[in-house]
Amino acid sequence: xxxxxxxxxxxxxxxxxxxxxxxxxxxxxxxxxxxxxxxxxxxxxxxxxxxxxxxxxxxxxxxxxxxxxxxxxxxxxxxxxxxxxxxxxxxxxxxxxxxxxxxxxxxxxxxxxxxxxxxxxxxxxxxxxxxxxxxxxxxxxxxxxxxxxxxxxxxxxxxxxxxxxxxxxxxxxxxxxxxxxxxxxxxxxxxxxxxxxxxxxxxxxxxxxxxxxxxxxxxxxxxxxxxxxxxxxxxxxxxxxxxxxxxxxxxxxxxxxxxxxxxxxxxxxxxxxxxxxx
Amino acid sequence: xxxxxxxxxxxxxxxxxxxxxxxxxxxxxxxxxxxxxxxxxxxxxxxxxxxxxxxxxxxxxxxxxxxxxxxxxxxxxxxxxxxxxxxxxxxxxxxxxxxxxxxxxxxxxxxxxxxxxxxxxxxxxxxxxxxxxxxxxxxxxxxxxxxxxxxxxxxxxxxxxxxxxxxxxxxxxxxxxxxxxxxxxxxxxxxxxxxxxxxxxxxxxxxxxxxxxxxxxxxxxxxxxxxxxxxxxxxxxxxxxxxxxxxxxxxxxxxxxxxxxxxxxxxxxxxxxxxxxxxxxxxxxxxxxxxxxxxxxxxxxxxxxxxxxxxxxxxxxxxxxxxxxxxxxxxxxxxxxxxxxxxxxxxxxxxxxxxxxxxxxxxxxxxxxx
Numbered sequence: 001x002x003x004x005x006x007x008x009x010x011x012x013x014x015x016x017x018x019x020x021x022x023x024x025x026x027x028x029x030x031x032x033x034x035x036x037x038x039x040x041x042x043x044x045x046x047x048x049x050x051x052x053x054x055x056x057x058x059x060x061x062x063x064x065x066x067x068x069x070x071x072x073x074x075x076x077x078x079x080x081x082x083x084x085x086x087x088x089x090x091x092x093x094x095x096x097x098x099x100x101x102x103x104x105x106x107x108x109x110x111x112x113x114x115x116x117x118x119x120x121x122x123x124x125x126x127x128x129x130x131x132x133x134x135x136x137x138x139x140x141x142x143x144x145x146x147x148x149x150x151x152x153x154x155x156x157x158x159x160x161x162x163x164x165x166x167x168x169x170x171x172x173x174x175x176x177x178x179x180x181x182x183x184x185x186x187x188x189x190x191x192x193x194x195x196x197x198x199x200x201x202x203x204x205x206x207x208x209x210x211x212x213x214x215x216x217x218x219x220x221x222x223x224x225x226x227x228x229x230x231x232x233x234x235x236x237x238x239x240x241x242x243x244x245x246x247x248x249x250x251x252x253x254x255x256x257x258x259x260x261x262x263x264x265x266x267x268x269x270x271x272x273x274x275x276x277x278x
Numbered sequence: 279x280x281x282x283x284x285x286x287x288x289x290x291x292x293x294x295x296x297x298x299x300x301x302x303x304x305x306x307x308x309x310x311x312x313x314x315x316x317x318x319x320x321x322x323x324x325x326x327x328x329x330x331x332x333x334x335x336x337x338x339x340x341x342x343x344x345x346x347x348x349x350x351x352x353x354x355x356x357x358x359x360x361x362x363x364x365x366x367x368x369x370x371x372x373x374x375x376x377x378x379x380x381x382x383x384x385x386x387x388x389x390x391x392x393x394x395x396x397x398x399x400x401x402x403x404x405x406x407x408x409x410x411x412x413x414x415x416x417x418x419x420x421x422x423x424x425x426x427x428x429x430x431x432x433x434x435x436x437x438x439x440x441x442x443x444x445x446x447x448x449x450x451x452x453x454x455x456x457x458x459x460x461x462x463x464x465x466x467x468x469x470x471x472x473x474x475x476x477x478x479x480x481x482x483x484x485x486x487x488x489x490x491x492x493x494x495x496x497x498x499x500x501x502x503x504x505x506x507x508x509x510x511x512x513x514x515x516x517x518x519x520x521x522x523x524x525x526x527x528x529x530x531x532x533x534x535x536x537x538x539x540x541x542x543x544x545x546x547x548x549x550x551x552x553x554x555x556x557x558x559x560x561x562x563x564x565x566x567x568x569x570x571x572x573x574x575x576x577x578x579x580x581x582x583x584x585x586x587x588x589x590x591x592x593x594x595x596x597x598x599x600x601x602x603x604x605x606x607x608x609x610x611x612x613x614x615x616x617x618x619x620x621x622x623x624x625x626x627x628x629x630x631x632x633x634x635x636x637x638x639x640x641x642x643x644x645x646x647x648x
Contacts, residue, residue, distance in 0.1 A: 084530060111532035123527040125520045132516055137531045144537045150513035151286070196531055 030114055030199060031098040032062040037200050037230040038083065043092035045078055045254075052078040053089070054254035060200070065226035067241045067262075068234045070251035071274060076234045077120065079251070080202050084117050085110045096200065108142070116198030120205045120234075122185035126178030130169050130188055133177050134160045137192035160195070166221070167191035182209035190218070200230045207240050219243035238262075290508035299500055306496030311489045327488065331560055334492040336600045337499050338557040343580045343592030344502055345549035350578065351586035352510055353542050354522030356440075359447030360550050361574035362454050363422040367551025368564040369458075370421050372471035373405060374414035375482070375559060379475045391473075392466040402464045411478060418555040419548050426547030427540065434539045448571050455569035470565025471558070482559055495556045499593075502549055506589050509545075518542055519587075579622050585632025594633055 038060040045053040053075045060066050068076055081087035082094055085107045094102040100113050125133050138156060140146070152160075164170045167187040172180060177188055186206060193201055203222075207215040219240055222231055226246070235241050241248060241262055248265050250258040258268045265271050291299065310333075313325040342364055350356050376390040385394040389401065407413040429450060433443060461467035474482050481487060509515055521528045521535045528535055558564045567573070576599075584595020599621070606614045629636050 086526075106534070107526075107529040108532050108534040111530055117530045119527070123524050125523050125527065127519060127523055128516060135513070136516060136520055136528075136533075139532075142531075142533045144514065144541050147514040147517050147533075147538075148509075148512055149283075192527075192531060 030096065030100060032199075034098055035062050036060070037062045037064070037097060038232070039093070039095040040079070040082070041093040043079075043082055043089045043094060045075075045082060045087055045089050051254050053082065056092070056251075056255050058249065058256065060230050060232055062199075062230055063227045065222060065231045065244055065246040066233070067244055067246060067248045068232060068251060069236070069241065069248060069265075070257070073253075074251040075254040076251055077204060078254075080117060080204055080232075080234070083110075083202060084115060111196065111198075112142075114197075114199035115202065116193040116196045116200070117202045118186075118189050118193055118204055118206055120208070122182065122189050124177045124185055124188050124192065126176065128177060129174050130164070130177050130180070131160060131173040133188055133192055134163055134195050137195040139195065139197045163191045163194055166194070168217075183211060183214045186210060187214070187218070190221070194225075198229065200232070201225070203231065203233045203235075205235055206233065207235065207237055215240050216243065286512075287504065287508045290504060290511055295507075299503065303496060303500055307493050310492065314489060315485060327485070330488055330492050332604060334488075334495050334560045335557060336597055337492075337495045338553045338560065339577075339580065339600055340593040340596040341495070341499050341502055341553035341556075342550050342577055343584065343596040344499075344506055344589060345546040345553070346577050346581050347586060347589065347592040348506060348509070348549075349542055349546040350581060351588070351592075352515060352518050352522065353539060354519075355539065355543070356444045356578065357447045357543075357546075358444045358571065358574045358578060359449075359451035360546070360577050361571075362447075362451035362569050363426060363547040363550035364554040364557070364573075364577075365454075365458075365564065365566070365568040366422045366425060367418045367554030368558040368568060369465055369471070369554075370417035370551070371414050371555035372474075372558050372564045373408040373417075373465075374411055375474040375477065376466075376471050377405075377409040378477060378479075379473065382475050383473070390466070390471075392461070392469065393464075396461055404464065415555070418551050422547040422551035423544050426544045430540045430543040431536075434536045434543070448574065451569045451574055452571050455566045458566035458569060466565070468566060470563060472563040472565075474559065474562055477559060482562070488560070491556065491560050495560070498552060498556060503589060503593075509542075510589070514538070514541075576618070579618065579625075581632075583621060583625050583629075583632055585634030588632075588634045591632050591634040598633065 036059055038058070040056055040058040043053050043056040044051060056075065056079060058079070068079070070076055078087060082089050083096075083102060085102060085105055089103060096102050096110075096113060096115060102110060102115075105113070125136065128136070135152065135156075138159065140150075140156075161170070164173055167190060169180075169184060169188060169191070172184065177185065180188060186209065190203070190206060193203075206222075207218050210218065215237065222233065222244055225231060233241075233244060246261075247259060248262050249256055250265050250268075250271050252274045257274065258265045258271050260268075310325055310330065313323055314327075314330060317324045319326075342360060345363075346357065346360050379390065381388065383391040383394075385391055387394045389398060393401070401408075408417075429447075433446060438446065457463055458465050458470075459468050465471070476482055477487065510518070517528065517533055517538055521533075521538055525535055554564075554568075580595040580599050581592045582595070583599055584593065585591025599618075602617070603614060606617060625632060631638070
């Protein structure tokens with residue numbers, strides 16, 4: 001268990017309130033001045049009395065790569081639903097940076113402020129070509145009128161080509177995305193996320209259905225993204241989590257059970273009881 | 279490199295498609311008038327008034343079918359209330375046609391006959407301006423657009439989808455039908471509008487006027503086809519089909535599906551309204567039965583039979599089903615609805631891509647065999 005310690009962690013001015021930039025509370029401007037990208041406080045979500053999230057507290061630092069693990073029903077997906085605006089919490093705060101209150105924005109608005117999400121089941125546009133999938137995801141003005149008049153510029157084509165190369169799908173660019181293998185679909189969805197140029201990436205089981213080789217390449221990609229982006233990865237594959245390094249948060253019954261590097265949480269008695277030691 | 283809009287619209291169809299469109303327009307604007315006016319009636323090549331009215335009517339239906347396909351085939355939203363927009367357009371233009379009757383009605387009054395019959399002394403406020411063709415044409419577009427916008431905004435904002443949306447549209451057109459059946463609503467009650475005499479002072483039943491209406495319908499159908507081809511090939515069209523296939527993904531990459539759905543919904547309603555306005559002078563009558571749920575369901579059947587998600591499919595579907603209908607309702611009137619139901623089941627089960635899908639399959643097989 002030699003989990004690589006995420007060295008970017010130490011560079012952050014964690015909890016340093018000294019650099020306050022005159023209380024600007026303008027929603028829409030991402031403010032990472034305190035080094036916190038995502039801040040969840042006492043989030044509770046219940047469905048018909050069942051508490052999917054129970055006073056969940058979570059803080060993700062700017063540039064951090066965080067893994068979230070936990071048994072089924074621990075609330076991992078619900079947490080992502082809250083962050084992306086799909087589910088409104090019954091109580092609690094959810095902030096992106098210092099100023100953006102996520103509980104007041106719609107899904108498309110949250111995408112615009114810079115949060116990208118990959119679903120557990122690869123969700124791509126199967127009838128569209130791989131190229132078109134990336135084109136639609138690309139960061140741009142996404143209002144109706146702009147889409148009616150949109151025409152790809154050379155720069156935009158270059159960006160799509162770059163991403164195609166990164167996700168190793170250049171030879172598939174003009175094929176319908178529905179014909180891709182499961183692993184390729186996962187990569188395409190990751191590629192779509194990158195085209196959005198998000199500040200925070202939420203990745204729900206990104207390597208499910210991938211070969212070992214693909215899994216390792218995905219890990220390398222994520223590690224290279226950290227620093228510039230913040231990443232939250234939900235995953236069951238421990239080899240993958242280990243490869244990613246960074247802090248691991250264990251969720252259980254809707255709240256945080258343990259937090260630390262992989263080795264620490266794997267040796268935590270409570271974690272072993274609920275999850276790892278099954 | 280940015281291309282000007284005209285270039286993009288030109289590139290919406292390929293050269294073969296432009297050629298086909300040109301041939302269609304030549305037939306409608308030159309061949310049909312010549313064969314109707316110049317060729318003697320006893321000749322086999324004579325195009326009868328009956329044929330012109332029938333084909334003109336079906337072209338109106340084809341226009342509705344294309345509009346339906348935009349929202350259903352490309353947007354994935356099945357409307358079972360499109361007859362409403364068609365009827366609204368028809369009524370809006372029918373108001374003008376009623377005013378053009380002038381004092382030639384049975385009561386020799388300035389008011390339309392049905393108002394005299396109801397003992398009304400003056401025009402209701404919503405009839406003001408209806409004697410101007412420009413205002414009527416504006417209403418043809420504005421009324422369906424407004425109704426569609428208001429209804430669509432609340433339905434799509436509430437994220438009503440699938441069968442629920444279909445049922446609500448069905449209820450909407452049914453409610454409108456009941457409203458228009460009432461004499462007090464001010465649109466002629468269950469008789470609707472009929473006995474039209476003139477458009478712009480020219481007699482409406484003359485051969486020339488019929489040919490003009492026929493030609494206008496053909497041009498409108500062609501223009502709609504080009505516009506729709508441009509629309510579905512634009513990025514807007516790709517977002518629309520993306521919403522159809524994976525709406526949540528569309529939202530999470532930052533598009534608000536509400537405005538996309540609303541845009542195509544309103545465009546579709548306006549096209550139906552225009553079709554209705556062309557239909558009413560051609561067939562000479564509009565009444566609330568156009569809003570009956572069965573009519574709206576039939577529109578969906580045309581599209582399903584022709585092939586959803588292709589632009590030529592709905593046109594083929596509208597022609598095939600309606601030609602079959604005009605033959606059936608003469609030869610076996612009591613069996614038409616059974617046949618229509620059977621057709622829908624067969625198409626749904628065996629031809630999910632409609633006739634266009636079948637054609638493509640056959641061509642593929644031939645290509646493989648050759």
